[in-house]
Amino acid sequence: MESRSTPSISSATIERCAAEENARFAAERPQSTARLERAVATFPRGVPMSWMDDLYEHAPIWVSHGSGAYFWDVDGHEYLDMFVADMSAFCGHAPEPVVTAVSRRMAAGNQFLLPSDEAVPLGEHLAQRYRMPQWQFTLSASQANTEVIRIARKRTGREIVLVFDGKYHGHLEPTLVVLDDGEVVPEFLGLSRDVTGGTRMVPFNDVSAVERGLADREVALVLTEPAMTNAGFLLPEPAFHDALRRVTRATGTLLAIDETHSLVTSYAGLTTEWGLEPDFLTLGKAIAAGVPLGAYGMTHELAAEITPPDVFANVSGAMIGEVATGGTLFANALSVAAGLVAMTEVLTQDAFDRTAELGDRLGAGLRRIFNDAGLAWSVVQHGSHAAYFFTPEAPRNAAESRAADDPALRALFRVFLANRGVWESGWWLGPTVSVAHTAADVDRYLDAVEELTTVLT
Ligand SMILES: Cc1ncc(COP(=O)(O)O)c(C=O)c1O
Structure with a gap:
Protein backbone atom coordinates (compact mmCIF):
# COMPACT_ATOMS: atom_id res chain seq x y z
CA MET A 1 0.00 0.00 0.00
CA GLU A 2 1.13 3.53 -0.68
CA SER A 3 1.72 6.16 1.97
CA ARG A 4 -1.47 8.26 2.33
CA SER A 5 -0.11 11.50 0.94
CA THR A 6 3.19 10.40 -0.53
CA PRO A 7 2.44 8.03 -3.42
CA SER A 8 6.09 7.41 -4.25
CA ILE A 9 6.76 5.88 -0.81
CA SER A 10 4.98 2.70 0.26
CA SER A 11 3.48 2.38 3.73
CA ALA A 12 5.33 -0.92 4.07
CA THR A 13 8.64 0.90 3.59
CA ILE A 14 7.72 3.47 6.23
CA GLU A 15 6.56 0.76 8.67
CA ARG A 16 9.66 -1.37 8.21
CA CYS A 17 12.00 1.57 8.58
CA ALA A 18 10.08 2.89 11.63
CA ALA A 19 10.22 -0.51 13.35
CA GLU A 20 14.01 -0.63 12.94
CA GLU A 21 14.51 2.97 14.05
CA ASN A 22 12.17 2.74 17.06
CA ALA A 23 13.93 -0.44 18.25
CA ARG A 24 17.31 1.24 17.89
CA PHE A 25 16.07 4.40 19.67
CA ALA A 26 14.86 2.38 22.68
CA ALA A 27 17.89 0.06 22.84
CA GLU A 28 20.39 2.92 22.82
CA ARG A 29 18.74 4.83 25.68
CA PRO A 30 18.83 2.57 28.76
CA GLN A 31 19.37 5.46 31.20
CA SER A 32 16.33 7.36 29.92
CA THR A 33 14.29 4.14 30.07
CA ALA A 34 15.39 3.57 33.68
CA ARG A 35 14.35 7.09 34.66
CA LEU A 36 10.96 6.69 33.02
CA GLU A 37 10.41 3.41 34.87
CA ARG A 38 11.27 5.11 38.15
CA ALA A 39 9.26 8.27 37.39
CA VAL A 40 5.91 6.56 36.82
CA ALA A 41 5.68 6.15 40.62
CA THR A 42 5.74 9.94 41.01
CA PHE A 43 4.39 11.46 37.82
CA PRO A 44 1.32 10.63 35.71
CA ARG A 45 2.69 9.18 32.43
CA GLY A 46 6.14 9.26 34.04
CA VAL A 47 6.82 12.92 33.24
CA PRO A 48 6.59 16.11 35.32
CA MET A 49 4.52 17.85 32.58
CA SER A 50 2.31 15.78 30.29
CA TRP A 51 3.56 17.31 27.01
CA MET A 52 7.02 15.86 27.64
CA ASP A 53 5.46 12.52 26.82
CA ASP A 54 2.61 13.72 24.62
CA LEU A 55 4.52 15.60 21.95
CA TYR A 56 6.55 12.65 20.69
CA GLU A 57 5.58 9.23 19.39
CA HIS A 58 8.73 7.70 20.91
CA ALA A 59 9.40 7.52 24.66
CA PRO A 60 10.68 10.71 26.31
CA ILE A 61 14.40 11.14 26.79
CA TRP A 62 15.93 12.71 29.88
CA VAL A 63 18.22 15.66 29.25
CA SER A 64 21.51 16.25 31.06
CA HIS A 65 22.57 19.62 29.65
CA GLY A 66 22.60 21.94 26.65
CA SER A 67 25.07 24.34 25.08
CA GLY A 68 24.61 26.47 21.96
CA ALA A 69 22.80 24.57 19.22
CA TYR A 70 23.17 21.20 21.01
CA PHE A 71 21.88 19.31 24.01
CA TRP A 72 22.77 15.93 25.50
CA ASP A 73 20.70 13.18 27.08
CA VAL A 74 21.53 11.09 30.16
CA ASP A 75 22.76 8.27 27.91
CA GLY A 76 25.41 10.61 26.51
CA HIS A 77 23.81 11.17 23.09
CA GLU A 78 24.36 14.54 21.48
CA TYR A 79 21.50 16.23 19.60
CA LEU A 80 21.62 19.09 17.14
CA ASP A 81 18.50 20.97 18.24
CA MET A 82 16.23 21.90 15.31
CA PHE A 83 13.09 22.00 17.48
CA VAL A 84 14.54 24.67 19.81
CA ALA A 85 11.99 23.65 22.47
CA ASP A 86 9.06 24.84 20.37
CA MET A 87 10.85 28.15 19.67
CA SER A 88 11.64 28.88 23.33
CA ALA A 89 15.34 27.95 22.93
CA PHE A 90 15.86 30.18 19.87
CA CYS A 91 18.64 32.03 21.76
CA GLY A 92 20.55 28.71 21.87
CA HIS A 93 21.16 26.74 25.05
CA ALA A 94 22.81 28.56 27.94
CA PRO A 95 23.68 31.76 26.02
CA LEU A 347 18.42 38.62 19.82
CA THR A 348 20.23 41.42 18.01
CA GLN A 349 19.80 42.62 14.43
CA ASP A 350 23.07 40.83 13.58
CA ALA A 351 21.76 37.60 15.04
CA PHE A 352 18.60 37.89 12.94
CA ASP A 353 20.59 38.65 9.78
CA ARG A 354 22.67 35.52 10.42
CA THR A 355 19.73 33.22 11.24
CA ALA A 356 17.85 34.45 8.16
CA GLU A 357 20.84 33.57 5.98
CA LEU A 358 21.06 30.13 7.58
CA GLY A 359 17.29 29.79 7.20
CA ASP A 360 17.69 30.39 3.46
CA ARG A 361 20.37 27.66 3.42
CA LEU A 362 17.98 25.34 5.25
CA GLY A 363 15.03 26.05 2.94
CA ALA A 364 17.12 25.74 -0.24
CA GLY A 365 18.78 22.56 1.06
CA LEU A 366 15.44 20.88 1.81
CA ARG A 367 14.09 21.80 -1.63
CA ARG A 368 17.18 20.38 -3.32
CA ILE A 369 17.03 17.13 -1.33
CA PHE A 370 13.35 16.53 -2.06
CA ASN A 371 13.84 17.41 -5.69
CA ASP A 372 16.87 15.08 -6.06
CA ALA A 373 14.89 12.26 -4.43
CA GLY A 374 11.98 12.81 -6.86
CA LEU A 375 9.67 13.75 -3.98
CA ALA A 376 7.09 16.43 -4.86
CA TRP A 377 7.17 17.95 -1.39
CA SER A 378 6.85 21.66 -0.69
CA VAL A 379 8.98 23.83 1.61
CA VAL A 380 7.91 27.10 3.25
CA GLN A 381 10.65 29.21 4.82
CA HIS A 382 10.89 32.71 6.17
CA GLY A 383 13.91 33.91 8.12
CA SER A 384 15.14 31.28 10.56
CA HIS A 385 12.10 29.03 10.31
CA ALA A 386 11.02 26.43 7.75
CA ALA A 387 8.44 23.70 7.32
CA TYR A 388 8.03 20.94 4.78
CA PHE A 389 4.82 19.36 3.54
CA PHE A 390 4.29 16.05 1.76
CA THR A 391 2.38 17.74 -1.08
CA PRO A 392 3.57 19.73 -4.12
CA GLU A 393 1.65 22.87 -3.07
CA ALA A 394 2.15 24.42 0.37
CA PRO A 395 -1.15 24.56 2.29
CA ARG A 396 -3.01 27.87 2.68
CA ASN A 397 -4.88 26.89 5.81
CA ALA A 398 -5.01 24.27 8.54
CA ALA A 399 -7.51 22.00 6.76
CA GLU A 400 -5.16 21.75 3.78
CA SER A 401 -2.23 21.24 6.14
CA ARG A 402 -3.98 18.36 7.92
CA ALA A 403 -4.87 16.79 4.56
CA ALA A 404 -1.22 17.08 3.46
CA ASP A 405 0.11 15.38 6.56
CA ASP A 406 1.27 11.80 6.94
CA PRO A 407 1.66 11.13 10.68
CA ALA A 408 3.54 7.84 10.21
CA LEU A 409 6.07 9.49 7.94
CA ARG A 410 6.43 12.48 10.32
CA ALA A 411 7.07 10.13 13.22
CA LEU A 412 9.70 8.32 11.16
CA PHE A 413 11.48 11.61 10.38
CA ARG A 414 11.70 12.37 14.09
CA VAL A 415 13.05 9.01 15.29
CA PHE A 416 15.35 8.48 12.28
CA LEU A 417 16.93 11.88 12.81
CA ALA A 418 17.18 11.40 16.61
CA ASN A 419 19.13 8.18 15.99
CA ARG A 420 21.57 10.29 13.96
CA GLY A 421 22.00 12.99 16.57
CA VAL A 422 19.43 15.47 15.24
CA TRP A 423 16.43 16.62 17.31
CA GLU A 424 13.73 17.30 14.69
CA SER A 425 10.91 19.70 15.44
CA GLY A 426 7.42 18.60 16.45
CA TRP A 427 5.01 17.73 13.62
CA TRP A 428 3.11 21.02 13.90
CA LEU A 429 6.12 23.28 13.57
CA GLY A 430 9.09 22.56 11.28
CA PRO A 431 12.83 23.04 11.76
CA THR A 432 14.28 26.30 13.08
CA VAL A 433 17.82 27.68 13.02
CA SER A 434 18.71 29.21 16.38
CA VAL A 435 21.05 32.11 17.10
CA ALA A 436 23.68 29.51 18.04
CA HIS A 437 23.54 27.46 14.81
CA THR A 438 26.27 27.56 12.19
CA ALA A 439 26.25 26.70 8.49
CA ALA A 440 27.88 23.36 9.41
CA ASP A 441 24.96 22.64 11.75
CA VAL A 442 22.44 23.33 9.00
CA ASP A 443 24.40 21.01 6.67
CA ARG A 444 24.47 18.31 9.35
CA TYR A 445 20.68 18.52 9.56
CA LEU A 446 20.33 18.39 5.77
CA ASP A 447 22.66 15.36 5.57
CA ALA A 448 20.44 13.47 8.03
CA VAL A 449 17.29 14.36 6.05
CA GLU A 450 19.00 13.28 2.82
CA GLU A 451 20.00 9.96 4.36
CA LEU A 452 16.33 9.33 5.18
CA THR A 453 15.03 10.31 1.75
CA THR A 454 17.64 7.98 0.21
CA VAL A 455 16.45 5.09 2.39
CA LEU A 456 12.82 5.81 1.52
CA THR A 457 13.08 6.19 -2.26
C1 LIG B 1 1.55 31.34 18.93
C2 LIG B 1 1.61 30.87 20.35
N1 LIG B 1 1.12 31.65 21.32
C3 LIG B 1 1.16 31.29 22.61
C4 LIG B 1 1.70 30.08 22.99
C5 LIG B 1 1.72 29.70 24.44
O1 LIG B 1 3.00 29.72 24.93
P1 LIG B 1 3.29 29.22 26.42
O2 LIG B 1 3.01 27.74 26.42
O3 LIG B 1 4.74 29.51 26.63
O4 LIG B 1 2.39 29.97 27.31
C6 LIG B 1 2.23 29.24 22.01
C7 LIG B 1 2.84 27.95 22.38
O5 LIG B 1 3.18 27.13 21.56
C8 LIG B 1 2.17 29.63 20.67
O6 LIG B 1 2.64 28.86 19.69
Missing part, protein backbone atom coordinates in the same frame (compact mmCIF):
# COMPACT_ATOMS: atom_id res chain seq x y z
CA GLU A 96 26.55 33.37 27.91
CA PRO A 97 25.10 36.89 28.42
CA VAL A 98 21.91 35.41 29.89
CA VAL A 99 23.81 32.98 32.14
CA THR A 100 25.81 35.90 33.53
CA ALA A 101 22.82 38.25 33.98
CA VAL A 102 20.63 35.59 35.59
CA SER A 103 23.41 34.47 37.97
CA ARG A 104 24.03 38.07 39.00
CA ARG A 105 20.33 38.79 39.44
CA MET A 106 19.77 35.62 41.48
CA ALA A 107 22.64 36.54 43.78
CA ALA A 108 21.13 40.00 44.21
CA GLY A 109 17.62 38.72 44.91
CA ASN A 110 15.13 37.55 42.33
CA GLN A 111 11.64 38.25 43.63
CA PHE A 112 10.29 41.32 45.42
CA LEU A 113 6.78 41.94 44.06
CA LEU A 114 8.16 45.33 43.15
CA PRO A 115 9.64 46.59 39.90
CA SER A 116 13.36 45.93 39.55
CA ASP A 117 15.90 48.09 37.79
CA GLU A 118 15.93 46.09 34.55
CA ALA A 119 12.19 46.56 33.97
CA VAL A 120 12.25 50.08 32.52
CA PRO A 121 14.97 49.47 29.91
CA LEU A 122 13.25 46.24 28.88
CA GLY A 123 9.89 48.01 28.52
CA GLU A 124 11.53 50.82 26.53
CA HIS A 125 13.33 48.33 24.30
CA LEU A 126 10.12 46.42 23.52
CA ALA A 127 8.20 49.66 22.89
CA GLN A 128 10.78 50.90 20.43
CA ARG A 129 11.42 47.55 18.76
CA TYR A 130 7.82 46.36 18.33
CA ARG A 131 6.25 49.82 17.98
CA MET A 132 3.75 49.33 20.79
CA PRO A 133 3.86 52.05 23.45
CA GLN A 134 2.60 50.25 26.58
CA TRP A 135 3.61 46.85 28.03
CA GLN A 136 2.83 44.33 30.76
CA PHE A 137 4.73 41.20 31.73
CA THR A 138 3.51 37.74 32.70
CA LEU A 139 5.29 34.41 33.04
CA SER A 140 4.12 32.96 29.73
CA ALA A 141 2.51 33.80 26.43
CA SER A 142 -0.61 31.90 27.51
CA GLN A 143 -1.02 34.28 30.41
CA ALA A 144 -0.29 37.27 28.18
CA ASN A 145 -3.04 36.18 25.77
CA THR A 146 -5.41 35.61 28.71
CA GLU A 147 -4.93 39.21 29.82
CA VAL A 148 -5.21 40.55 26.26
CA ILE A 149 -8.62 38.87 25.94
CA ARG A 150 -9.80 40.30 29.27
CA ILE A 151 -8.76 43.82 28.37
CA ALA A 152 -10.45 43.47 24.97
CA ARG A 153 -13.65 42.27 26.64
CA LYS A 154 -13.65 45.19 29.05
CA ARG A 155 -12.93 47.69 26.30
CA THR A 156 -15.57 46.45 23.85
CA GLY A 157 -18.19 45.16 26.28
CA ARG A 158 -18.29 42.06 24.08
CA GLU A 159 -17.55 38.46 25.05
CA ILE A 160 -16.52 36.48 21.98
CA VAL A 161 -13.04 35.81 20.59
CA LEU A 162 -12.41 34.82 16.97
CA VAL A 163 -9.40 32.60 16.19
CA PHE A 164 -8.24 30.71 13.11
CA ASP A 165 -8.45 26.98 12.52
CA GLY A 166 -5.05 25.43 13.31
CA LYS A 167 -4.28 28.07 15.95
CA TYR A 168 -2.41 27.61 19.15
CA HIS A 169 -2.26 30.52 21.57
CA GLY A 170 -1.73 28.62 24.83
CA HIS A 171 -3.82 26.62 27.25
CA LEU A 172 -6.43 29.29 27.94
CA GLU A 173 -10.08 28.32 27.70
CA PRO A 174 -11.28 30.81 25.08
CA THR A 175 -8.85 29.34 22.56
CA LEU A 176 -9.08 25.63 23.45
CA VAL A 177 -11.58 24.72 20.78
CA VAL A 178 -11.35 23.03 17.39
CA LEU A 179 -13.57 22.70 14.34
CA ASP A 180 -15.45 19.44 13.87
CA ASP A 181 -17.42 19.44 10.64
CA GLY A 182 -17.69 23.21 10.79
CA GLU A 183 -18.84 23.20 14.44
CA VAL A 184 -16.71 24.65 17.25
CA VAL A 185 -16.15 21.89 19.84
CA PRO A 186 -13.94 21.66 22.97
CA GLU A 187 -10.34 20.69 22.18
CA PHE A 188 -9.69 18.90 25.47
CA LEU A 189 -11.47 17.41 28.45
CA GLY A 190 -11.85 19.29 31.72
CA LEU A 191 -12.87 22.59 30.12
CA SER A 192 -15.94 24.50 31.23
CA ARG A 193 -19.16 23.27 29.61
CA ASP A 194 -19.76 26.50 27.71
CA VAL A 195 -16.19 26.89 26.41
CA THR A 196 -17.43 26.78 22.81
CA GLY A 197 -19.95 29.60 23.29
CA GLY A 198 -17.28 32.27 23.62
CA THR A 199 -15.21 31.42 20.57
CA ARG A 200 -15.59 31.49 16.81
CA MET A 201 -13.17 29.80 14.46
CA VAL A 202 -12.68 30.38 10.74
CA PRO A 203 -10.07 29.28 8.16
CA PHE A 204 -6.88 31.34 7.85
CA ASN A 205 -6.59 33.33 4.62
CA ASP A 206 -10.39 33.39 4.21
CA VAL A 207 -11.55 37.02 4.23
CA SER A 208 -15.23 36.19 3.57
CA ALA A 209 -15.28 33.85 6.58
CA VAL A 210 -13.78 36.62 8.72
CA GLU A 211 -16.42 39.05 7.44
CA ARG A 212 -19.20 36.59 8.29
CA GLY A 213 -17.64 35.87 11.70
CA LEU A 214 -17.53 39.54 12.67
CA ALA A 215 -20.70 40.79 10.97
CA ASP A 216 -22.96 40.78 14.06
CA ARG A 217 -20.46 42.94 16.01
CA GLU A 218 -20.45 40.49 18.92
CA VAL A 219 -16.73 39.70 18.72
CA ALA A 220 -14.41 41.50 21.13
CA LEU A 221 -11.10 40.34 19.67
CA VAL A 222 -9.52 38.56 16.74
CA LEU A 223 -6.45 36.72 18.01
CA THR A 224 -4.08 35.51 15.31
CA GLU A 225 -0.46 34.81 14.51
CA PRO A 226 0.88 36.90 11.61
CA ALA A 227 1.81 33.64 9.87
CA MET A 228 0.43 30.49 11.44
CA THR A 229 3.10 28.27 12.97
CA ASN A 230 1.16 25.57 14.76
CA ALA A 231 -0.28 23.74 11.74
CA GLY A 232 2.89 23.72 9.69
CA PHE A 233 4.05 27.16 8.54
CA LEU A 234 1.13 28.92 6.81
CA LEU A 235 1.94 32.25 5.23
CA PRO A 236 -0.76 34.88 4.78
CA GLU A 237 -1.85 35.63 1.25
CA PRO A 238 -0.78 39.12 0.12
CA ALA A 239 -4.05 40.94 0.85
CA PHE A 240 -5.12 38.95 3.90
CA HIS A 241 -3.80 41.12 6.72
CA ASP A 242 -5.01 44.35 5.13
CA ALA A 243 -8.48 42.88 4.81
CA LEU A 244 -8.39 41.54 8.38
CA ARG A 245 -7.52 44.98 9.74
CA ARG A 246 -10.15 46.66 7.56
CA VAL A 247 -12.91 44.27 8.72
CA THR A 248 -11.92 44.39 12.40
CA ARG A 249 -11.93 48.20 12.33
CA ALA A 250 -15.23 48.34 10.47
CA THR A 251 -16.91 46.12 13.06
CA GLY A 252 -15.35 47.66 16.17
CA THR A 253 -13.38 44.46 16.83
CA LEU A 254 -9.92 44.61 18.41
CA LEU A 255 -7.00 42.79 16.81
CA ALA A 256 -4.21 40.97 18.68
CA ILE A 257 -1.19 39.61 16.86
CA ASP A 258 0.53 36.78 18.69
CA GLU A 259 4.26 36.77 17.80
CA THR A 260 5.23 34.17 20.41
CA HIS A 261 6.59 31.85 17.71
CA SER A 262 6.96 34.12 14.71
CA LEU A 263 9.21 36.58 16.57
CA VAL A 264 12.10 34.24 15.69
CA THR A 265 11.65 34.98 11.99
CA SER A 266 12.21 38.72 12.03
CA TYR A 267 14.10 41.18 14.29
CA ALA A 268 11.01 43.21 15.22
CA GLY A 269 8.48 40.51 14.40
CA LEU A 270 6.45 39.98 11.26
CA THR A 271 4.10 42.70 12.51
CA THR A 272 6.79 45.29 11.91
CA GLU A 273 8.25 43.63 8.82
CA TRP A 274 4.84 43.55 7.14
CA GLY A 275 3.63 46.90 8.50
CA LEU A 276 0.68 45.41 10.41
CA GLU A 277 -1.26 47.56 12.86
CA PRO A 278 -2.63 45.44 15.70
CA ASP A 279 -4.15 46.76 18.91
CA PHE A 280 -2.21 44.21 20.98
CA LEU A 281 0.99 42.26 20.37
CA THR A 282 1.95 39.15 22.35
CA LEU A 283 5.47 37.84 22.99
CA GLY A 284 6.88 34.93 24.99
CA LYS A 285 9.13 31.86 24.93
CA ALA A 286 12.44 33.07 23.40
CA ILE A 287 12.27 36.67 24.67
CA ALA A 288 14.05 35.73 27.90
CA ALA A 289 16.00 32.81 26.41
CA GLY A 290 13.47 30.35 27.82
CA VAL A 291 13.42 31.83 31.33
CA PRO A 292 9.67 32.21 31.99
CA LEU A 293 8.57 35.59 30.63
CA GLY A 294 5.52 36.57 28.62
CA ALA A 295 4.74 40.10 27.50
CA TYR A 296 2.06 42.03 25.68
CA GLY A 297 2.16 45.42 24.12
CA MET A 298 -0.87 47.61 23.51
CA THR A 299 -1.99 51.06 22.46
CA HIS A 300 -2.34 53.88 25.00
CA GLU A 301 -6.15 53.66 24.73
CA LEU A 302 -6.13 50.00 25.71
CA ALA A 303 -3.54 50.52 28.44
CA ALA A 304 -5.98 53.00 29.98
CA GLU A 305 -8.33 50.07 30.61
CA ILE A 306 -5.79 48.71 33.14
CA THR A 307 -5.80 51.96 35.09
CA PRO A 308 -7.95 51.47 38.19
CA PRO A 309 -11.18 53.45 38.38
CA ASP A 310 -11.44 56.33 40.85
CA VAL A 311 -14.25 54.55 42.60
CA PHE A 312 -14.36 50.78 43.10
CA ALA A 313 -17.62 48.98 43.67
CA ASN A 314 -17.39 47.12 46.95
CA VAL A 315 -19.06 43.76 46.40
CA SER A 316 -19.07 41.32 49.32
CA GLY A 317 -15.89 42.87 50.66
CA ALA A 318 -14.05 42.63 47.28
CA MET A 319 -13.11 45.76 45.35
CA ILE A 320 -14.53 45.32 41.85
CA GLY A 321 -13.50 47.52 38.97
CA GLU A 322 -10.10 46.46 37.66
CA VAL A 323 -9.42 44.14 34.74
CA ALA A 324 -8.21 40.72 35.97
CA THR A 325 -4.49 40.98 35.29
CA GLY A 326 -1.31 40.10 37.17
CA GLY A 327 0.22 37.34 39.30
CA THR A 328 2.64 37.12 42.23
CA LEU A 329 5.62 36.04 40.14
CA PHE A 330 4.76 38.07 36.98
CA ALA A 331 7.51 40.54 36.03
CA ASN A 332 9.80 39.08 38.69
CA ALA A 333 13.34 40.44 38.73
CA LEU A 334 14.92 37.25 37.38
CA SER A 335 12.65 36.95 34.33
CA VAL A 336 12.99 40.64 33.56
CA ALA A 337 16.80 40.53 33.86
CA ALA A 338 16.89 37.54 31.52
CA GLY A 339 14.55 39.33 29.10
CA LEU A 340 16.59 42.50 28.98
CA VAL A 341 19.86 40.79 28.19
CA ALA A 342 18.29 38.25 25.80
CA MET A 343 16.56 40.99 23.78
CA THR A 344 19.46 43.43 23.70
CA GLU A 345 22.54 41.18 23.61
CA VAL A 346 21.41 37.88 22.07
